[in-house]
Amino acid sequence: MNQAENFLQQKLKERVDKGLLRKLTNLSLPIDFCSNDYLGFARSSTLNELIEEHIFNLKPHFNGSGGSRLLSGNHPYTEETEQFIADFHHAETGLIFNSGYDANIGLLSSIPQRGDTIITDELIHASLIDGARLSHAERYKFKHNDLIDLEQKLKVAKGIIYVVVESVYSMDGDLAPLQKISILCKLYNAHLIVDEAHATGVIGKKGKGLVVKLGLESDVFARIVTFGKAIGTHGAIILGSQSLRNYLINFARSFIYTTAAPLHNIVAINCAYQLLANGDETNQIIKKIDLYNHLINDLDLSIIPSKSAIQTILFSGSEKARNAAKNLQDNGFDVKAILSPTVQEGKERLRICLHTYNKDEEIINLVHHLKVLSKHE
Known part of the structure; x- marks a missing residue:
């Protein structure tokens, strides 16, 4: 052996x-x-029928995308879907990734740089932890939902500071005190990143998430919304500014170097959001x-x-x-x-x-x- x-x-x-x-x-x-x-x-079955109807009307010519979004894998329908979802969540724009894991890896590995600081709740998802590990930034953890401990970490943070939390935690099911965290981030000039994976579809009007429910859209640097939970499909989107979207297209390796989702999958996501918006x-x-x-x-x-x-x-x-x-x-x-x-x-x-x-x-x-x-x- x-x-x-x-x-x-x-x-x-x-x-x-x-x-x-x-x-x-x-x-x-x-x-x-x-x-x-x-x-x-x-x-x-309602969603399934809606997907079939949209597939029939769209008549995609290929079973797969054939390449990354930067090569042959982009489609106007995909970009329309990104904007539709961004509008639903009261965001400027968004960028779809093949999974929540890809989104979190791409976001945190590409944006924080050497000399910057990432501060994460100790109970964040493994994909966020892995993304932070791939960056060259200094990393701190604060005790779960503990504002005092978070502030202690903010006091020693250097460079551009990113605070990373989930709105609903995947194992405990509890909510982050987002309003108070947002106040601390403003006080220390930190940038708040919120993973809304388990809030989407469940929290707030029409399931728009905790950020929208609390009116914190303009106070959050980036939101991650996944489609494999309440949305019932597959993939994820990072919501934020146009500059954030453009940056991720250029620097997020998990977006650049992977084959794009087939159009069938994008149709399923779009139809699920229509069902959510109207149901x-x-x-x-x-x-x-x-x-x-x-x-x-x-x-x-x-x-x-x-x-x-x-x-x-x-x-x-x-x-x-x-x-x-x-x-x-x-x-x-x-x-x-x-x-x-x-x-x-x-x-x-x-x-x-x-x-x-x-x-x-x-x-x-x-x-x-x-x-x-x-x-x-």
Whole structure:
């Protein structure tokens, strides 16, 4: 066995010994409380029909784009879609990337320079962390949603300062105190970057996100909106000024050096936004969230309060979280345990995602089973 193969097997064995080995599964359970399809767009027949209609009218000549946006992969429809989405979110303009990961990597690896400072909430997504690591800027983390700690980091920051947060955190489901963070950024001349991945479609009127809900559009340097969650498709867009868009086209490597998404995918994104703009799905998901929160308050479980579609039950240890998830899965609920290193050791959890298609009785039944679990904790 060569050294590289030995290294791979040793690292995998360490995961097995700790009970943390990740595996791909095809587990399909009848009641979805796991996926990020908050508004049901990924399974929507209405959206599917709208996409087919637009594809028929547009009649794209190719199955794929054939190259990057800077070569053969650009299309007027793509640019129209970018502006349509930017207008929806009250932004000047935007640039579509192939995924949220690509967007975050491209943004943070290209803009902050040597001598600048990136300050991130300790719970930001891995893609934001990786993007920051690829830059040559100084990096600091502040304690989650801790304004005092953030200000301490701002006081020692140098160069152009970027503060990076999520509006809704993907594992805790809680919201960032964006108004107060924005005030601090203004005080220290810092530039605020907000990932709205889990706020889009859920938070604010028509799901325009927390930034729009709070009226902070002009105070945010860049927003990242992803399409693979509530929008039910695939890809992401970075929203901001025309200068930001032009800069990313010229310097974001994850945009420049990748094949553009096929036009079929852009049509799906455009149609999903039409559905969001004209539908009532955001109000529907808010009702489901309110029902769950009303019911869960009576249980003796460790929870993180959340007004988002992401709800969390904390367990002290991987085995307890895994056993709780198996109990729910045995009863038909698709709920996953989130273990370290995805979350901090000792804060393993059940991550429960609510959807417009979850029937009220399914939510009531889920909480009933959680009540049973709480008695054995």
